[in-house]
Amino acid sequence: xxxxxxxxxxxxxxxxxxxxxxxxxxxxxxxxxxxxxxxxxxxxxxxxxxxxxxxxxxxxxxxxxxxxxxxxxxxxxxxxxxxxxxxxxxxxxxxxxxxxxxxxxxxxxxxxxxxxxxxxxxxxxxxxxxxxxxxxxxxxxxxxxxxxxxxxxxxxxxxxxxxxxxxxxxxxxxxxxxxxxxxxxxxxxxxxxxxxxxxxxxxxxxxxxxxxxxxxxxxxxxxxxxxxxxxxxxxxxxxxxxxxxxxxxxxxxxxxxxxxxxxxxxxxxxxxxxxxxxxxxxxxxxxxxxxxxxxxxxxxxxxxxxxxxxxxxxxxxxxxxxxxxxx
Numbered sequence: 303x304x305x306x307x308x309x310x311x312x313x314x315x316x317x318x319x320x321x322x323x324x325x326x327x328x329x330x331x332x333x334x335x336x337x338x339x340x341x342x343x344x345x346x347x348x349x350x351x352x353x354x355x356x357x358x359x360x361x362x363x364x365x366x367x368x369x370x371x372x373x374x375x376x377x378x379x380x381x382x383x384x385x386x387x388x389x390x391x392x393x394x395x396x397x398x399x400x401x402x403x404x405x406x407x408x409x410x411x412x413x414x415x416x417x418x419x420x421x422x423x424x425x426x427x428x429x430x431x432x433x434x435x436x437x438x439x440x441x442x443x444x445x446x447x448x449x450x451x452x453x454x455x456x457x458x459x460x461x462x463x464x465x466x467x468x469x470x471x472x473x474x475x476x477x478x479x480x481x482x483x484x485x486x487x488x489x490x491x492x493x494x495x496x497x498x499x500x501x502x503x504x505x506x507x508x509x510x511x512x513x514x515x516x517x518x519x520x521x522x523x524x525x526x527x528x529x530x531x532x533x534x535x536x537x538x539x540x541x542x543x544x545x546x547x548x549x550x551x552x553x554x555x556x557x558x559x560x561x562x563x564x565x566x567x568x569x570x571x572x573x574x575x576x577x578x579x580x581x582x583x584x585x586x587x588x589x590x591x592x593x594x595x596x597x598x599x600x601x602x603x604x605x606x607x608x609x610x611x612x613x614x615x616x617x618x619x620x621x622x623x624x625x626x627x628x629x
Contacts, residue, residue: 349571395424423587490541547588
């Protein structure tokens, strides 16, 4: 079926800027964040890169100095170290415009080799490591989505307002209990169709079935205190992830989760040693997809409409057939 974008390519570029400026302002005000400059790559053996599901290969290269470097997958661990280094106080934090390469990503309407997101992290107290505090931060971020949607639809009335006024919270185990014969992704679509926007908690934790709702590295999120913000994408009729986030591990939860994954050897890495020695602050943090948010708010059906990347021949042919204009 042929597709017609509601905005021209030029209008899309203008709209992307409006969304990014507005959302950054809202996020900083809601969470008390300060922008900092992030790295594009880190030392390979530092333990700072996000290992995602543990099977994705980072883009690695050697430097003239002899150092091995890896392009970041995300800044999940680097941010926590930066909060300590820069001396951020409790209830203040940072955000960065993160650009990454995920070379093993499966290409599709929602996935690209190139990732751009707002990576944010905030210092909290130990007593804040609980579900009510996690939910309060999720609601703050969701309010930022609502304000940004209001802004962009006022600037471009042809765009539709889709976000419900409230986000619904649900646990991954609860979803499995209710729909045991569906895959995790199918469950997400069922719930986002029903509610419009949901926060799925306990991502990465082993469920009663023996599986996981989704993969999550064992060394940054506490699997009992994390989750994903998902909305329903009407054009694709699927659940659409805008953010993953969570309250971060303590020494004890780090060791516990590394044990589950059979990855205790990571405790020898510099970042993990620092964390295990109690030298890092208690934090909450996450990543919010920039292209994802733009794609959703601008009623696009392919992420290549809002970011410039590299695509295989099948993607190029399919998009040309459907009149999807890739940047």
